[in-house]
Amino acid sequence: MKKILLFAGVFAATVTAASAQQIDLGGIGQASGTTVATIIQMFGLLTVLSVAPGLLIMVTSFTRFIIAFSILRAGIGLQSTPANLILISLSLFMTFYVMAPTFDRAWANGVKPLMDNQISQTVALERISDPFRTFMLSNVRDKDFDLFADLARERGQTVAKETVDLRILVxxxxxxxxxRGFEIGFLIVLPFLVIDLIVATITMAMGMMMLPPTVVSLPFKIMFFVLIDGWNLLVGSLVRSFN
Known part of the structure; x- marks a missing residue:
């Protein structure tokens, strides 16, 4: 539960800091610097709240999980089972499990001191982003990193991998x-494709031209996935891929 409240803590701290300043709407006509700055902070806070789910997806392991599960469902041939809500929920809890050390460091070094008014918002932002930067650097491919680093250098920016800007790293x-999600998905779909080919060959040889092979192969694919304890193998492999 502590991990789930991480981002809520960040937002709460920002609201606390913003509400500490009184907004004099009556004097907005005089273009008070404090008033304008506070209003801009409130707009920024609302913007962050609206894109918070996207931020969670962009800087965590969620992307790899949901792609693998979606390809698995398509490979078996099921249209809506398991439901999207189940796949997303499973991906989220797996993300919290994998990202637990990162969330703990961000909470202890950045969010908690900010809520206790021990550090400023600027310092807190740096401390919160550092664990996520470390996680992303340890999982990003060198080729992909070099692509965006070269694009940044073409615009005159200086890129150092240890202190790279999140606009390049994310x-x-x-x-x-x-x-990586598509690579894992290929390995998942391959055995199901073999089953489809075998069933299609048998049905064609038996002269059942009007019977779709996928109708016959579906129960065999489900039985195969259950017999090999597929969910256990897939979830374990996905989690270990981040170690």
């Missing part, structure tokens, strides 16, 4: 995760 990490 997209590189995301395309790395998408690629």
């Amino acid at each position: 997209p590189a990490f995301m395309i790395s995760e998408i690629r």
Whole structure:
């Protein structure tokens, strides 16, 4: 539960800092610097709240999990089973499990001191982002990182891997995760494809031209996946892929 409250703590701390300043709406006509700055902070807070789910997906292991599970469902041939809610929930809890050390460091070094008014918002932001930067650097492919680093250098930016800007690291990490998700998905779909080919060959040889092979192969694919304890193998392999 502590991990789930991490981002809520960040938002609560920001709200506390913003509410500490009184907003004099009556004097907004005089373009008070404090008032304008506070209003901008409130708009920024609302913007962060609206994109918080996207931020969770971009900087964590969620992308790899949901792609693998979606390809698994398509490979078996099931349209809506397991339901999207089940796959997303499982992916989220697996993400919390894998990201637990990262969340703990971000909470202890950044969120908690900020809530206790021990550090400023700028320092807290750096401390919160450092664990996520470390996680992404340890999982991003060098080729993908070099792509965005070269693009940044073409615009005159200086790129150092240890202190790389998140605007460079996050997209590189995301395309790395998408690629790995498709690699895992290929390995998942391959045995189901073999079953489809075998069933299609048998039905064609028996002259059952009007019977779709997928109708016959579906129960065999489900039985195969259950017999090999597929969920245990897949979830364990996905979690270990981040160690």
